[in-house]
Structure formats: structure tokens, C-alpha cells
């Protein structure tokens with residue numbers, strides 16, 4: 001595990017990045033497994049400022065039985081873990097130092113798909129738990145911005161890379177994956193989370 005520190009600030013926000021968490025064989029196998037469940041992906045209908053908006057990307061959730069994780073008015077059913085995704089989850093949980101029971105997977109079909117500036121909702125997560133983000137497919141730039149100072153960070157998320165956000169990251173920073181014209185290859189992003197049992 002060769003982690004690079006992206007953020008480690010006085011407020012306790014921590015972001016670490018490992019560009020080569022998965023080797024080439026694991027990347028190919030996991031991409032193939034996600035491609036097999038491609039028909040389970042659909043757009044989120046997100047309620048924002050009283051309006052219903054279809055997300056500019058496709059989404060699918062996997063997790064342990066009976067879990068719910070709500071965000072922006074979406075309460076999505078979780079599918080059972082495909083075996084390779086569960087194996088990746090186990091390895092990533094060992095890196096985080098706690099269990100991970102939920103994975104939200106975004107599919108950016110081309111560079112036109114994106115996710116806007118936001119912080120992840122942490123009230124349904126186990127306090128102090130990390131959010132671990134595994135990328136597969138097209139490399140896309142990921143941006144982090146401090147909510148008060150506007151300080152910017154950008155990381156090109158490579159296929160097979162792992163980015164871990166922990167500490168007060170969601171409290172002090174927003175993040176986004178902007179549009180990138182000219183990207184024709186799809187990208188899957190899996191964010192593993194430790195959702196609180198309700």
C-alpha cells in the first residue's frame with residue numbers, strides 16, 4: 001500500500017490516495033463484474049431546493065442485508081454483494097480499520113456524466129468512520145475545496161486507485177467530479193461506507 005497524503009490539516013480533515021490499490025488483473029475482473037450488473041444502474045431522482053432532478057450519472061447500491069442509507073431524498077434498495085466487490089470491500093475495510101457494509105456505485109458513462117459540489121451525508125454513518133472511494137475505468141479529475149477558505153485540491157483518479165476521506169473531511173470540504181469533454185470511456189466509482197444499523 002503506497003499512500004500519498006492529499007489533505008492532512010489542523011481541523012482533522014484527512015484524505016489519502018493510493019494510485020495502484022488494485023493490480024491490472026483485479027481491475028479487469030472487477031470492471032467485468034460491474035459490467036455484468038450494468039442493467040441495475042439507473043439515474044437518481046434527487047430532490048434539491050424543492051425540485052426533482054435526474055442525476056447526471058447512473059447509480060446502484062450494494063450492501064449487507066437490510067441496510068438503508070438516505071441522501072437528498074433518495075432511499076435506494078441495496079443489492080447483494082457481487083463476490084469480487086465483496087472481496088475488495090474486505091481488503092479496503094482492513095485499510096480503513098473498521099467494517100464497511102455499504103457501497104454506492106456511480107457510473108459515469110462518458111465525460112459528460114459528473115457529480116457536482118457536495119459533501120457526503122455522514123449522519124447515517126458510524127461516527128468517525130472513513131469513506132473509501134475506489135475508481136475503475138476512465139481516469140477523471142476529482143476536486144476538493146475547503147468550504148471556508150476555498151483552498152483547492154485536485155487528484156486524477158486512476159483506474160484501480162483508492163482515495164480515503166476521513167476525520168472531519170465532510171464537515172470542512174466539498175468535493176466534485178466535473179465534466180470532462182472528450183472522455184468516451186466509462187468510469188465506475190465505488191464509495192464504501194460504514195452505515196449505522198437503524
Ligand SMILES: O=C(O)CCC(=O)C(=O)O
Pocket residue numbers: 104106115120133142157175176177189191
Ligand atoms: O465519483 C467520484 O469519484 C465521487 C463520487 C462521490 O462523491 C459520491 O458518490 O458521493
Ligand SMILES: [Fe+2]
Pocket residue numbers: 118119120175
Ligand atoms: Fe461524495
